[in-house]
Amino acid sequence: MPTLKSVGELESLRASILGKRDPQKAVITICNGTGCHAHGCVGVTEAFREAVKSQGLEDKVDVRATGCHGFCERGPLVVIKPKGILYQRVRVKDVPEILGETVVKDNVIERMLYTDRASGRKIELEHEVPFYQGQQRLVLGNNGLSHGYADGIAKQMQQVDRWEFLHADNLHDLIAALEKQYGAHGRARSSK
Numbered sequence: 180m181p182t183l184k185s186v187g188e189l190e191s192l193r194a195s196i197l198g199k200r201d202p203q204k205a206v207i208t209i210c211n212g213t214g215c216h217a218h219g220c221v222g223v224t225e226a227f228r229e230a231v232k233s234q235g236l237e238d239k240v241d242v243r244a245t246g247c248h249g250f251c252e253r254g255p256l257v258v259i260k261p262k263g264i265l266y267q268r269v270r271v272k273d274v275p276e277i278l279g280e281t282v283v284k285d286n287v288i289e290r291m292l293y294t295d296r297a298s299g300r301k302i303e304l305e306h307e308v309p310f311y312q313g314q315q316r317l318v319l320g321n322n323g324l325s326h327g328y329a330d331g332i333a334k335q336m337q338q339v340d341r342w343e344f345l346h347a348d349n350l351h352d353l354i355a356a357l358e359k360q361y362g363a364h365g366r367a368r369s370s371k
């Protein structure tokens with residue numbers, strides 16, 4: 180991958196990655212943040228990868244390990260996109276059922292849904308969970324779908340010692356540009 184030398188090149192890379200994405204393709208995102216590691220997300224991720232491969236679903240289903248979704252106490256978290264169905268505390272033994280029932284047949288498995296403490300209601304979609312409703316997720320709002328973009332940035336950062344762009348003034352400009360687009364933090368609380 181060539182080294183990026185400007186914010187414009189970063190934007191072009193982003194646009195080209197987004198342009199290759201099929202928004203209707205099923206994506207199984209598994210949080211691989213620190214908290215979910217402690218709850219066994221690595222085994223869950225591998226089980227999904229093996230199951231998708233063994234069932235010949237690689238052209239129809241993507242499996243992506245993501246960064247932290249923020250709801251660490253409920254990990255490992257699995258979100259089935261594009262709908263955004265959230266399963267919490269997923270175990271390796273749950274993987275065949277999630278793949279067969281939810282990803283292939285579009286059926287929701289109730290026992291793995293989050294239960295709202297106040298109402299007792301089972302909540303199906305990630306964005307409907309009260310924990311997320313007071314938040315406006317900026318950078319991490321595409322967690323899982325922007326894997327290629329994040330991966331590209333990570334690769335660039337690994338080359339940082341050879342990165343001509345990394346002079347103090349330019350770095351300041353880059354950070355300012357990113358903050359202008361995404362805000363100063365990955366996730367910002369709304370004022371409501």
Ligand code: FES
Pocket residue numbers: 210211212213214215216246247248249250251252254255256
């Ligand atoms: S580490 Fe998985 S939600 Fe935070």
